[in-house]
Amino acid sequence: MFRALFACLLVLSGVVSAHAYDYPIKDPYMATIMGTPPQYEYPLGDIRPATFKDLNPLKDLGAIRGREILLKERPVPDILWYEDTLQYSVALQRRVAPLLFVIAGTGSSHQSGTCRYLQDVFYRAGFHVVCLSSPTYPNFVVSVSSTQVPGYIPHDVADLYASMDAIANEIGRDRINGFHLTGFSLGGTQSAFLAELDQREKRFGFGKVLLLNPAVNLLTSVSILDHMLADNVTDRAEAARMVAALVQELSEAYRSSDEVNFGDEFLFTLFDSRPLSEKELKILIGVAFRLSLASMVFTSDVCTGAGYIVPRGHVVTREEPLSPYLDAAVSVSFDDYVEEYLMPFLAFHDPTITRQKALAACSLEAIAPFLRTSSNVAVMTNADDPILTRDNLSFLSRTFGPRLTLYPVGGHGGNLRYRDNVAAMLDYFRK
Amino acid sequence: MRILFLIVLFVSVVGCASAPEHRPGPFQAPVHRGLAEDSAVERPFLVEDPWEGFNRRMYHFNAQLDRYVYLPVVNVYEEILPDPVQQGVSNIFNNLKEISIFVNSVLQGKAKKASVSLGRFIFNTTIGVGGLFDVLGNGGIPQEQEDFGQTLGFWGAPAGPYLILPVFGPSNVRDTGGLAVDAVMNLNPADMFFDGMGWAARSTATTGVYSVKAVDARHQVKFRYYETGSPFEYQLVRFFSSKKRELDIHK
Numbered sequence: 001m002f003r004a005l006f007a008c009l010l011v012l013s014g015v016v017s018a019h020a021y022d023y024p025i026k027d028p029y030m031a032t033i034m035g036t037p038p039q040y041e042y043p044l045g046d047i048r049p050a051t052f053k054d055l056n057p058l059k060d061l062g063a064i065r066g067r068e069i070l071l072k073e074r075p076v077p078d079i080l081w082y083e084d085t086l087q088y089s090v091a092l093q094r095r096v097a098p099l100l101f102v103i104a105g106t107g108s109s110h111q112s113g114t115c116r117y118l119q120d121v122f123y124r125a126g127f128h129v130v131c132l133s134s135p136t137y138p139n140f141v142v143s144v145s146s147t148q149v150p151g152y153i154p155h156d157v158a159d160l161y162a163s164m165d166a167i168a169n170e171i172g173r174d175r176i177n178g179f180h181l182t183g184f185s186l187g188g189t190q191s192a193f194l195a196e197l198d199q200r201e202k203r204f205g206f207g208k209v210l211l212l213n214p215a216v217n218l219l220t221s222v223s224i225l226d227h228m229l230a231d232n233v234t235d236r237a238e239a240a241r242m243v244a245a246l247v248q249e250l251s252e253a254y255r256s257s258d259e260v261n262f263g264d265e266f267l268f269t270l271f272d273s274r275p276l277s278e279k280e281l282k283i284l285i286g287v288a289f290r291l292s293l294a295s296m297v298f299t300s301d302v303c304t305g306a307g308y309i310v311p312r313g314h315v316v317t318r319e320e321p322l323s324p325y326l327d328a329a330v331s332v333s334f335d336d337y338v339e340e341y342l343m344p345f346l347a348f349h350d351p352t353i354t355r356q357k358a359l360a361a362c363s364l365e366a367i368a369p370f371l372r373t374s375s376n377v378a379v380m381t382n383a384d385d386p387i388l389t390r391d392n393l394s395f396l397s398r399t400f401g402p403r404l405t406l407y408p409v410g411g412h413g414g415n416l417r418y419r420d421n422v423a424a425m426l427d428y429f430r431k
Numbered sequence: 432m433r434i435l436f437l438i439v440l441f442v443s444v445v446g447c448a449s450a451p452e453h454r455p456g457p458f459q460a461p462v463h464r465g466l467a468e469d470s471a472v473e474r475p476f477l478v479e480d481p482w483e484g485f486n487r488r489m490y491h492f493n494a495q496l497d498r499y500v501y502l503p504v505v506n507v508y509e510e511i512l513p514d515p516v517q518q519g520v521s522n523i524f525n526n527l528k529e530i531s532i533f534v535n536s537v538l539q540g541k542a543k544k545a546s547v548s549l550g551r552f553i554f555n556t557t558i559g560v561g562g563l564f565d566v567l568g569n570g571g572i573p574q575e576q577e578d579f580g581q582t583l584g585f586w587g588a589p590a591g592p593y594l595i596l597p598v599f600g601p602s603n604v605r606d607t608g609g610l611a612v613d614a615v616m617n618l619n620p621a622d623m624f625f626d627g628m629g630w631a632a633r634s635t636a637t638t639g640v641y642s643v644k645a646v647d648a649r650h651q652v653k654f655r656y657y658e659t660g661s662p663f664e665y666q667l668v669r670f671f672s673s674k675k676r677e678l679d680i681h682k
Contacts, residue, residue, distance in 0.1 A: 075453040082494060082657045109660050138660050244475035247674075255678050295661040302662070305455020309464055312455065318491045319484040323477075326663045328464045340462040348458045 021407060023415045028384040029281035031414030035113075042422035047124040064091045064119055066111070071144050071166055077302045079316050083142035086163055089115070089131045091123035092171065098178035098207065099128040099171070100429065101164055103194075105185030105413075106222075107292030109133045114184050117417060125426055128176060130167055134187055135159060136292075138299040148303040149345045150296060151337070153218060153362040157193040164194075165203050179204040180429055184413060185387070186221075188214030188379075189364060195377050196367045208429055209377040213385055213413045216392040217363040222334040224387055229286025232279050236331065242283050249274075285386075294329035297337055298322075308341050364395070371399050378403040378428060380421070382410035476666075478673045480593045489595040490665055494656035496598065497649075505649045519563045520647050525574060526555050526562025531616035535577040539585045544575045576679055580609030584680035593669055600654075601672040 024040055025031040068085035076084045089110045102118050104110055110131035119129045133140045135156035141148055144159050168176065181204075183191035188211035195209045215221035233239045276284070301309040302316060309328050310316055316325075332340075338359075346353050360366055371377060379400050381388065388396075396404050405424060407415060415421050480486065509517065529552035536545035551567045551574065559566040568574065583605050584590065591604025599610065625636045657664060 075451045077453045080662065081491075082498065109658075111658070133660075138662060240475055251674065251678055255682055291661075295663060299662050301460075304458055306458050306460040307455075307463055308460035311463065311465055312459060319487045321483050321487070322663055323666065324465065326666065332464060340464075341460055344461050345458055 021409075021420060023407070023409055023418045023420075025411070025414060026409055027278070027281075028382075028386050028409070028411035028414075029278060029285060030276070031384075031409065031411030032285060032386065033276075033281060033414075035414050036417040040419065041417045042121075042419040044120060044124060047121065047426065048126075064089055064116070064123070067170075069163075069166060069170060071163060072146075076142060077316070079318055079320075080138075080142050080299065080302060083139050083299075086143040087133065087139050088163075088167060089119065090167075090171065091119050091129045092175075093123075093126065093128055096175055096177050097126055097128050098180060099130060099168065099176045100180045100182065102129060102131045103160065103181075103183030103187030103190055104132065104134045104137065105183075105187050106134055107136050107289075107296060108187075109137050109139065114413065114416060118182065118184075121422060121426070122429065125430065127180070127429070128171065130164075130171075132160065132163065132167075135190070136186065136296050138295055141296065141299050142303060147345070147349075149300050149342060151218070151342050151362075152346060152358065153190065153193055157190055157197055160190060161194060161197055161201070161203075168204070178207050180208045180210075181206050182210040182212060182425075183214070184212045184416070186215055186218070188212050189216070189218065192364055192367060192371060192377060195374065196370045199370065199374075207376065209374075210425065210428055211377070211379045211381075212416065213381045213387070214364070214379060215387055216395055217359075217365070219334075219338065219359050219362065220389060220392065221387040224389075225286060225289045226333045226335060227286075228282040228386075229290060230333070232283050232286070239283055239287055242280065243287055246276075246280070246284070290330055290333075293332065293334060293337070294326060297332050297341070298325055298329045300341075304345075306341070306345070364399070368395075368399055375403070378405070380405045380407075380424065382407045382412075382415065384409055385412050387412055476670050478593055478669045480669060482592055482594065486593065486595040487665060489597060490656075490668075492597065493595070493600055497656055501649055502655075505646055508646050508650060517647075517650065520643065521651055522555070522559070522565045522568075523562045524644055524647055525565070526552065526559070527617060529555075529574070531579070531613045532575055532577045534616055535579055535582045535613075536575065538582045539577070541577075544577060547572060548575055548577075578606075578609055579612040580606030580676070581680050583609055584676070590673070590676070593673060601668055603673070603676070606676065 023031075024037060025034060066087060066089050068087050070085045087110065100122050102110075102115050102122075104112050104115050108114070110133045115131040119131050122129045135141070135145060136150045140159075141150050144163050145156070146159055147155050150156055168179075181191050181194060183189070191209055191211055192214065195206055198204050198206055229239060233242070298309050301307075305312060307313070309325050309332075316322070343355055343358060346358055364371065377400075379396055381396065381404075383393065383406055393406075397406070407421070409415070410418070410421075512520075529548050533545055533548040533552065536542075536548055551572065554567050555562050555565055558564075565574075580602075588605050590606070594602050594604055594607060596602050596607060596610075602610070625633045628636065659667060661667065
């Protein structure tokens with residue numbers, strides 16, 4: 001009797017784990033932009049079933065809170081007065097618990113959709129969760145960065161590490177019984193470097209580290225993003241026209257629908273009826289990347305006063321129109337940024353540095369021996385992730401072996417909320 | 432008057448903080464990318480903004496007001512009151528807005544919106560206990576968005592230059608006029624309930640209601656200054672708020 005039941009269970013569990021991976025969006029660019037349709041998301045209510053405590057109207061006191069911390073006592077440029085403190089967000093358990101750090105992707109903040117989502121998932125799973133903006137995000141550049149010139153991973157990672165240490169102290173280390181780390185995209189890459197740094201500095205002793213859709217080589221991945229724009233439009237005017245046409249289309253749809261809210265649901269139904277072409281998708285991704293790069297470049301230039309975008313010696317005032325600077329900044333590709341600004345800056349402070357040395361230091365290959373032997377560092381990414389080349393993928397599988405989880409589809413993080421992915425992440429951190 | 436008081440308080444707070452001036456570092460970029468503005472380039476996202484200097488100052492001013500005065504109060508409000516209570520407060524004030532929404536729908540000859548608004552007001556005021564519960568909203572009939580600025584736009588009044596108002600934020604000349612008209616149509620619950628009181632008591636009660644209303648208004652607006660993280664936020668907001676108004680007028 002028991003044996004029969006056991007056999008049944010075995011068969012059942014086999015069936016469950018062998019079901020096909022059916023994240024619905026097969027186009028990697030579409031997946032990158034649209035993410036996971038709501039009906040395919042992991043049901044968050046399953047992580048922790050509702051209890052009597054949830055009836056307490058005060059229970060949301062422990063929910064996600066934005067916080068700020070002053071880390072660098074230095075003057076801030078007048079037009080960036082509001083960026084004097086580092087902004088981050090916390091979701092804290094009331095009892096002693098392990099703390100999970102989440103590092104945002106390129107140009108994103110601690111409040112980006114991905115960060116909020118991961119914070120929600122792991123807070124429900126019983127972790128304290130702290131989300132940090134990417135070192136390429138303007139607030140981080142102004143408030144924390146020691147050089148205020150983002151993009152060189154060793155510098156950025158050192159700044160992240162110092163901020164994480166200060167935040168852990170602020171929360172109180174006696175409330176924390178262990179540290180874990182994850183990051184998305186560039187944040188994933190930085191997480192690997194943070195794990196390596198921590199092995200030497202030993203301020204955290206990370207239990208588990210999970211890299212979500214990391215870039216293997218910063219410059220390779222970012223060049224791919226740059227090319228999405230460069231290969232599909234002849235000049236800026238064309239890109240602007242295309243985006244304007246899309247905005248127009250969205251506007252028409254919004255006007256003729258009864259929908260009062262302009263949310264995700266609306267977008268999903270819209271793009272179901274009128275799928276975007278691959279060219280349009282690539283341009284959209286490229287434009288979004290360029291805009292966030294422009295914010296970063298301008299912010300950095302205002303902080304250093306290097307005269308790259310704003311004429312050297314000129315102080316930008318609060319009433320000054322910024323359109324000419326935006327114009328100049330969006331014309332900067334990441335390659336331009338590296339050649340005309342980042343490299344000269346690094347060389348200014350360390351004449352022995354070469355382009356090759358600097359770029360090599362921004363690749364996971366630089367810490368490959370550490371990654372090969374660290375059983376607590378794992379990767380989750382997709383075979384069709386547009387920011388990875390074939391070489392990158394084979395590097396990941398060579399280096400991480402069984403610690404690499406490779407999904408067949410999902411684009412760049414489009415499947416992060418898909419039920420199988422979330423289940424795998426929870427499984428990884430709970431084990 | 433109250434706003435004036437706030438502003439005086441605020442200026443005195445900000446005035447105290449004088450930080451040392453920011454200085455450029457020693458590194459100079461080998462290339463300067465700043466281009467002369469090319470007027471031949473098409474700018475589909477540009478909104479006409481002849482008062483940009485004033486507007487940008489006001490944008491910073493509002494952000495500072497938010498950070499040092501308004502939001503700290505709203506944050507305390509959100510911390511101490513349970514979510515359902517906050518929702519109830521919002522519902523009461525939103526219900527009173529139905530009057531101006533109804534009037535504006537009628538003025539534009541939008542029968543469906545007018546009937547939705549009227550129905551919401553009647554049911555939410557009676558079954559919803561004076562608007563405390565948004566019965567119809569929970570049943571899938573959300574509040575329509577209409578105001579006098581939209582009515583003017585509907586009948587062809589041009590928007591006029593983009594304008595950032597103190598406290599209220601992004602607007603334009605036409606909608607600023609509209610705000611004043613809507614304000615007249617917005618009832619203050621204090622007028623109805625505190626009639627029998629003496630002057631001092633009534634004045635205190637009215638101030639109290641206005642304060643809660645102001646806090647609730649900020650609580651309901653999810654926008655936070657500089658949350659986009661972009662130093663070019665002013666342009667983004669200018670484009671999206673103008674576009675949204677334009678669409679809502681024709682909706």
